[in-house]
Amino acid sequence: MSPQQKALLLSKKHGDFELGSRSIPSPGTGEVLVKVQSVALNPVDYKIRETGYFVTDYPAVLGVDIAGVVEELGEGVENFRKAIECKITLFFGLAHGNFTNDFGAFQHYTLTDAHFTAKIPPSQSFDSAATVPLGLDTALVGLYGNHFGAGLTPPWTTNVVESKTPIAILGGSSSVGSYAIQLARLSGFYPIIATASPSNEELVKDYGATHFFDRNLSGKQLKAAINKITDSPIGIIYDAISLPETQSVAWELLADNGILVLTLPASVKEDEGRGRKTISTFGGPHAPQNEELCTSSWAVVEKWLSEGAIQPNKYEVLPNGLEGIIGGLERLKSGQVSGTKLVAHPQETQ
Incomplete structure (x- = not known):
């Protein structure tokens, strides 16, 4: 036995x-x-x-x-x-x-x-x-996956130079949101804009967010606040919460031809006229669509943790x-x- x-x-x-x-x-x-x-x-x-x-x-x-x-x-x-x-x-x-x-x-x-x-x-x-594991993989696949993600170039495969490309992460104090912030930093995004409860502002900034906003702001309020820190269009947004109300805020912010990455099914409708699209991610590394990407990323997880690149x-x-x-x-x-x-x-x- x-x-x-x-x-x-x-x-x-x-x-x-x-x-x-x-x-x-x-x-x-x-x-x-x-x-x-x-x-x-x-x-x-x-x-x-x-x-x-x-x-x-x-x-x-x-x-x-x-x-x-x-x-x-x-x-x-x-x-x-x-x-x-x-x-x-x-x-x-x-x-x-x-x-x-x-x-x-x-x-x-x-x-x-x-x-x-x-x-x-x-x-x-x-x-x-x-x-x-799950938080990092979900953030990672959402940003870099070609099937369940935005298809960005992974930072561990190329030399990264800080750009003036903004990114917004809704739910920055969540597990997925925290890793999305850190990966955005490794990918050279700037500014890195995150929303969360005011009580989690310092936590979110510790992860690497350059600008913090209250999660209770409406889409119009958040857009007006962001326009004061960057005039670049926000072409990628990671909504780590993905409830209908956060998706609505994200959709208000998203630039033409932008990508909204979600952790739940989409409740907003894609609009062909502006070219915006939604992607519902799935962070399981065992999925055939994710195996190659996650095998590559897991090879550097020990290094990331040892060096403090990922907290x-x-x-x-x-x-x-x-x-x-x-x-x-x-x-x-x-x-x-x-x-x-x-x-x-x-x-x-x-």
């Missing part, structure tokens, strides 16, 4: 989360077995329960933000091989999980795809590293291990979390 582990299971479609057990998987070719120390929560985790999207097999293990101890390497995994050859027996990784049980975050041990797994540098903790999100640690995730998801759903990622420690499960 295979060794067993504790896991937080979604019992059935639209069902309840329950603590249970399942077998510890073994890594196949190109896979890594991780002892999960920290997981970060995301809205998609409770939306899967509500909608039934992405998951077909129940009981289901959810969660995609993973940080932990690398326990075992499958055949063909090279990005951790050097550490083993150097007699390093304990090393740490962060990874973007997937919507299948063996690759889910909410359990003691999980498999990860080596292409989307990176070493955690000494400057980062398990908790901070766990806040990175992880602020976080709050939840009590009670896997069981604490249940209450954490309820807080996310009810809008009780702002500018902070909720993180749980699966190994602390009683």
